[in-house]
Amino acid sequence: MERKMGLVVGGLGVIGRNLVDHLTKLDDWDVTAVSRRRPDFESRARFISVDLLDRRDCEEKLTGLRTVTHMMYAALQPRPTLAAEVEPNLTMLRNAVEVIEAMAPLLQRIVLTEGVKAYGVHLGPFKTPAKETDARHMPPNFYYAQEDFLRERQAGRNWTWCVLRPDVVCGFSVGSPMNLTLMIAVYAAISKELGLPFRFPGKPKAYTSLAQFTDAELHARATVWAATDPRCANEIFNVANGDYYRWEELWSAFARFFDMPLAPPQTISLATFMADKGPVWDAIVRKHNLVPHPLEQIAAWPFGDFIFGCDYDVMSSTIKARRHGFADCIDSEEMFLRLFAQFRAARIIP
Numbered sequence: 001m002e003r004k005m006g007l008v009v010g011g012l013g014v015i016g017r018n019l020v021d022h023l024t025k026l027d028d029w030d031v032t033a034v035s036r037r038r039p040d041f042e043s044r045a046r047f048i049s050v051d052l053l054d055r056r057d058c059e060e061k062l063t064g065l066r067t068v069t070h071m072m073y074a075a076l077q078p079r080p081t082l083a084a085e086v087e088p089n090l091t092m093l094r095n096a097v098e099v100i101e102a103m104a105p106l107l108q109r110i111v112l113t114e115g116v117k118a119y120g121v122h123l124g125p126f127k128t129p130a131k132e133t134d135a136r137h138m139p140p141n142f143y144y145a146q147e148d149f150l151r152e153r154q155a156g157r158n159w160t161w162c163v164l165r166p167d168v169v170c171g172f173s174v175g176s177p178m179n180l181t182l183m184i185a186v187y188a189a190i191s192k193e194l195g196l197p198f199r200f201p202g203k204p205k206a207y208t209s210l211a212q213f214t215d216a217e218l219h220a221r222a223t224v225w226a227a228t229d230p231r232c233a234n235e236i237f238n239v240a241n242g243d244y245y246r247w248e249e250l251w252s253a254f255a256r257f258f259d260m261p262l263a264p265p266q267t268i269s270l271a272t273f274m275a276d277k278g279p280v281w282d283a284i285v286r287k288h289n290l291v292p293h294p295l296e297q298i299a300a301w302p303f304g305d306f307i308f309g310c311d312y313d314v315m316s317s318t319i320k321a322r323r324h325g326f327a328d329c330i331d332s333e334e335m336f337l338r339l340f341a342q343f344r345a346a347r348i349i350p
């Protein structure tokens, strides 16, 4: 089997960490991951600490990565506005691509992870199911800037690109601003500690609208397919679990998992109402002997407010990926329960 060298850019995020984990289990891949932090877990992957916003740092720290065959990009710089997100996220991609391209003659493909925000899920109701051929929304959107850069850069080069568009990516990671699964589990723990029932905190219509998810492990398998299948060259694919759920269905399954009584939704801003719950969380950590993580580091409340505020259907079509050879799927309820159990086993939640 031909040996491959995968470079995971943003290797400690929800997407990147699960991708690194997957690649290290494959015999024919060597793996290097980059991020600013160092990992706090064992891995056969090589981790390089670099600030992608700093070109000189990239040139110094990424020197020597001559054998990279596939770059998988999942770094993220969140910013408070859509306009402010463009420049840093484009700079990070540009620095990674230009530095690696110059020193890795065997580079075959760059896989860029975008998301359903490419269809404007963050703006309000949009055409469903969203398809890869749908028109863009009114910019700015940093995904468009990144995608346009890759398209232009690729012309005349030996490598090709592939763009993946997952929806809410659910996986094991700590310290990510978009880890919905961990946020739900922490919200449940705080509610339980305060003697409250398990209530959906979002908008009432969001409780009954259709939602979809992308398991980070499934996304990792999709990324390997996107990186290696000739049919994926210069193509865009939606990646999702393959089912559509209403939160009301999931919420009752979650209540059973956390052993809490279920109550009707009550809309609150998690960012606002959780702002003073640090001491409650610290008490939970002590009581259950959990790995100590401050509340603001493990629970992505603004992301929760966004997802639970989507009071319209969120659906993308995965037909194109299936037709191009990726037919993987998973039941989303099973996925959430598996992840809650994983966070519990790691003593991150009670």
Ligand SMILES: NC(=O)c1ccc[n+]([C@@H]2O[C@H](COP(=O)([O-])OP(=O)(O)OC[C@H]3O[C@@H](n4cnc5c(N)ncnc54)[C@H](OP(=O)(O)O)[C@@H]3O)[C@@H](O)[C@H]2O)c1
Pocket (backbone or CB within 6 Å): 009, 010, 011, 012, 013, 014, 015, 016, 034, 035, 036, 037, 038, 050, 051, 052, 053, 074, 075, 076, 077, 092, 113, 114, 115, 116, 166, 167, 168, 169, 170, 173, 175, 176, 177, 178, 179, 180
């Ligand atoms: N999570 C989701 O639900 C979701 C859904 C759809 C699409 N997406 C998209 O997928 C992509 C990745 O998202 P994610 O949720 O996996 O992000 P994430 O959890 O925030 O991870 C981002 C990664 O980028 C690294 N990073 C950030 N700034 C860096 C810098 N200056 N230099 C080097 N590394 C840097 C972070 O590590 P350090 O902090 O250590 O540097 C981390 O490894 C984004 O484009 C996002 O929009 C995410």
